[in-house]
Amino acid sequence: MLKIGxxxxxxxxxxxxxxxxLSVIQLMNLLLESAGNHAEERGFGIDNxxxxxKSWVLLRARIEFLSDYNEKKEIQIETWVDEIKxxxxxxxxxxxxxxxxxxxxxxxxWAMINIKTRKMLHLTELLDEKFLFTEKEALTKAPEKINxxxxxxxxxxxxxxxxxSIDINNHVTTTRYIQWILDSFSIDDLKENRIKIFEINFQNxxxxxxxxxxxxxxxxDEIYIIELTKAPEIQICRARIRFEKKS
Amino acid sequence: MLKIGxxxxxxxxxxxxxxxxLSVIQLMNLLLESAGNHAEERGFGIDNxxxxxKSWVLLRARIEFLSDYNEKKEIQIETWVDEIKxxxxxxxxxxxxxxxxxxxxxxxxWAMINIKTRKMLHLTELLDEKFLFTEKEALTKAPEKINxxxxxxxxxxxxxxxxxSIDINNHVTTTRYIQWILDSFSIDDLKENRIKIFEINFQNxxxxxxxxxxxxxxxxDEIYIIELTKAPEIQICRARIRFEKKS
Numbered sequence: 001m002l003k004i005g006x007x008x009x010x011x012x013x014x015x016x017x018x019x020x021x022l023s024v025i026q027l028m029n030l031l032l033e034s035a036g037n038h039a040e041e042r043g044f045g046i047d048n049x050x051x052x053x054k055s056w057v058l059l060r061a062r063i064e065f066l067s068d069y070n071e072k073k074e075i076q077i078e079t080w081v082d083e084i085k086x087x088x089x090x091x092x093x094x095x096x097x098x099x100x101x102x103x104x105x106x107x108x109x110w111a112m113i114n115i116k117t118r119k120m121l122h123l124t125e126l127l128d129e130k131f132l133f134t135e136k137e138a139l140t141k142a143p144e145k146i147n148x149x150x151x152x153x154x155x156x157x158x159x160x161x162x163x164x165s166i167d168i169n170n171h172v173t174t175t176r177y178i179q180w181i182l183d184s185f186s187i188d189d190l191k192e193n194r195i196k197i198f199e200i201n202f203q204n205x206x207x208x209x210x211x212x213x214x215x216x217x218x219x220x221d222e223i224y225i226i227e228l229t230k231a232p233e234i235q236i237c238r239a240r241i242r243f244e245k246k247s
Numbered sequence: 248m249l250k251i252g253x254x255x256x257x258x259x260x261x262x263x264x265x266x267x268x269l270s271v272i273q274l275m276n277l278l279l280e281s282a283g284n285h286a287e288e289r290g291f292g293i294d295n296x297x298x299x300x301k302s303w304v305l306l307r308a309r310i311e312f313l314s315d316y317n318e319k320k321e322i323q324i325e326t327w328v329d330e331i332k333x334x335x336x337x338x339x340x341x342x343x344x345x346x347x348x349x350x351x352x353x354x355x356x357w358a359m360i361n362i363k364t365r366k367m368l369h370l371t372e373l374l375d376e377k378f379l380f381t382e383k384e385a386l387t388k389a390p391e392k393i394n395x396x397x398x399x400x401x402x403x404x405x406x407x408x409x410x411x412s413i414d415i416n417n418h419v420t421t422t423r424y425i426q427w428i429l430d431s432f433s434i435d436d437l438k439e440n441r442i443k444i445f446e447i448n449f450q451n452x453x454x455x456x457x458x459x460x461x462x463x464x465x466x467x468d469e470i471y472i473i474e475l476t477k478a479p480e481i482q483i484c485r486a487r488i489r490f491e492k493k494s
Contacts, residue, residue, distance in 0.1 A: 012276070012280045013279075013280065013283060014276040014279065014280060014422065016414075016415070016422065017410070017411070017413070017414075018410070018413040018414060018415055018417065018455075019415070020415045023411070025411060029259070029261040032260075032261065033259045033260065033261060036260060123406065130363060157407075160404075161431050162267070162430035163264070163432060163433075163434060163437060164264070164270070164426045164428050164429060164430050166264070166265040167263075167265060168263070168265055168266075168267045169263065170407070173261065175261065179411045182410050182411060183409035183410050183411050185410060186410075186455075186456075187410060187413065187417075189453050190410060208265075208433075208434050209433075243449075
């Protein structure tokens with residue numbers, strides 16, 4: 001079996017946002033679907049792990065747009081695992097448009113947990129190194145720890161985790177967090193600026209009926225940090241977005 | 248060209264809800280995608296109409312689940328137009344599981360508007376009757392006008408139309424309304440009851456930054472009416488859901 005998995009997705013109008021562009025929210029759904037299929041085909045997918053009370057947890061992601069994109073028809077996602085180190089593994093993705101050009105590079109950090117104890121497991125003992133692929137050039141950096149917001153003032157808004165936010169494990173879905181983060185920007189912000197790099201760190205899981213506070217700090221004209229917290233003290237996730245002024 | 252369009256969709260994990268089941272929200276995306284493709288292939292899709300300052304507007308939908316469903320792999324959607332009458336046209340859908348069984352029947356009412364005047368246009372002059380298909384058995388009734396909630400008390404909740412809710416026309420997307428409607432139910436409600444019939448009437452469009460009130464009335468143990476309003480006086484949409492107790 002090839003070490004790199006390649007998956008094609010036809011795009012539909014409902015995956016596009018107000019600019020008629022594939023949204024980061026919908027792109028994340030396709031990245032996770034590709035990761036799931038790649039892992040499953042090689043015997044380390046969620047379904048394989050669940051049988052042994054284990055599961056994958058996404059800890060960090062970095063989505064970098066290498067060029068502006070305007071794909072309407074179809075994208076292709078390549079994904080592979082390029083590092084296993086103690087408790088963590090790095091999975092990478094390249095996203096190609098229908099002409100075969102890579103317009104987006106993604107790096108993600110994952111851990112494997114025991115779903116009963118919620119403890120992280122040592123991956124070097126559990127993942128076969130034959131699946132590692134290190135020959136492909138990394139088009140974006142590995143995801144970093146994002147620094148917290150300096151001074152948390154009054155929340156920008158509050159969101160509640162309801163039916164449509166919840167997956168089969170009673171956790172808020174990854175893409176719903178991303179939606180809430182992007183919803184902290186106005187349409188005018190997003191008309192004038194293009195997302196260049198979207199980074200996210202996942203810290204704790206939110207569940208049904210949790211109310212989360214949205215906090216946002218402008219670091220510079222281009223960079224914002226957004227935090228979702230459950231009550232002030234429980235961090236749920238933190239994102240950093242680097243914008244690029246549209247020309 | 249065949250009068251009935253048939254479209255296959257592979258299902259992905261992110262289209263499933265907390266019960267690991269294709270949600271009505273995601274099903275609606277696929278229904279609209281099928282309607283769009285069917286119309287476009289026959290020369291009366293949105294892109295065709297936009298060139299003449301016209302557009303389709305969905306006025307009513309009725310989604311009836313004929314049997315419980317648990318499809319994980321792929322669905323097939325058949326769609327056709329079965330009536331043109333003055334200002335309105337009825338489009339029908341059957342949704343089949345991967346064994347080829349119809350588990351869901353849908354009927355929708357549409358109007359065509361001039362996007363500059365927002366006036367409805369006479370369809371008998373604009374739509375070619377050769378596309379009508381009336382030989383197929385209708386597995387659900389045509390959508391009806393839903394009666395309003397008797398007495399509107401305090402709103403159950405408020406929702407704001409932000410970035411992720413907005414389409415290219417600066418309107419809230421059809422599926423986002425359905426999401427807000429279903430989010431008025433708790434996970435426990437939806438664990439114990441299965442949606443048998445989901446009906447919706449669209450009355451006015453909500454736009455970016457609009458705050459909508461969610462109102463809900465229990466008509467009987469099985470039937471609920473949910474209304475989304477912008478300020479108390481502007482009706483946005485109204486849904487009626489008939490549940491069936493799970494056995």
